[in-house]
Amino acid sequence: VCRVYKLSAWTVADLAIIGVPIALCLGRCANFVNGELWGKPTDLPWGVVFGGAAGDIPRHPSQLYEAFLEGIVLFTILYVLSRRRPPLPQGTFMGVFVLGYGIVRFLVEFVRVPDAQLGYLFGGVITMGQLLSLPLIFIGAGLIVYALRANRSQRDYVK
Structure with a gap:
C-alpha cells in the first residue's frame, strides 16, 4: 500500500506506533480484571488478592x-x-517504542511470577520474559541509531 500511494513505510510505521501503547494499556487492564499474569507475593499496601490459582495472598499487580x-x-x-x-x-x-517496550518488559519481570512450565532459567537468574525482552532492547537501540544516522526527514504529509 505504501508503494502504491508513494508513502514512506518508515513514516507510516512511526505514525502508527504512537498509538500502540494505548492498546497495550487497555490489554494490561483486561489482564488485571481477568486475574491473569499476576505478580509475586508482596507485603506492600497495594498488593492484590487475586484468588483462584494465585491463592489468597497479596501479590504485585504487575498488570x-x-x-x-x-x-x-x-x-x-x-x-x-x-x-x-x-x-x-x-x-x-x-x-523508541521497541526499546522502551523491551526495557519495561524486562524490568516488570522482576515482580512477575514466571510461567509455570518454564520457571527461572540459568540457575534462577532470569525468566523467559526477560530473555525475550533483550533482543527488543538491542533492536530498539539499533533502530534509533540507524534512524539518526540515516537522517531521513519525515514526509510532507506529517505536519
Missing part, C-alpha cells in the same frame, strides 16, 4: 505496572517526541 509503564509512560514519551519541530527522522519513533 497495572505494565499498563502504566507500557501504556501511559511510553505513550507520553512518544507523544512528546512527536511534537518536536522539526520532526525526528524516519524510524525514530519505532526505535
Whole structure:
C-alpha cells in the first residue's frame, strides 16, 4: 500500500506506533480484571488478592505496572517526541517504542511470577520474559541509531 500511494513505510510505521501503547494499556487492564499474569507475593499496601490459582495472598499487580509503564509512560514519551519541530527522522519513533517496550518488559519481570512450565532459567537468574525482552532492547537501540544516522526527514504529509 505504501508503494502504491508513494508513502514512506518508515513514516507510516512511526505514525502508527504512537498509538500502540494505548492498546497495550487497555490489554494490561483486561489482564488485571481477568486475574491473569499476576505478580509475586508482596507485603506492600497495594498488593492484590487475586484468588483462584494465585491463592489468597497479596501479590504485585504487575498488570497495572505494565499498563502504566507500557501504556501511559511510553505513550507520553512518544507523544512528546512527536511534537518536536522539526520532526525526528524516519524510524525514530519505532526505535523508541521497541526499546522502551523491551526495557519495561524486562524490568516488570522482576515482580512477575514466571510461567509455570518454564520457571527461572540459568540457575534462577532470569525468566523467559526477560530473555525475550533483550533482543527488543538491542533492536530498539539499533533502530534509533540507524534512524539518526540515516537522517531521513519525515514526509510532507506529517505536519
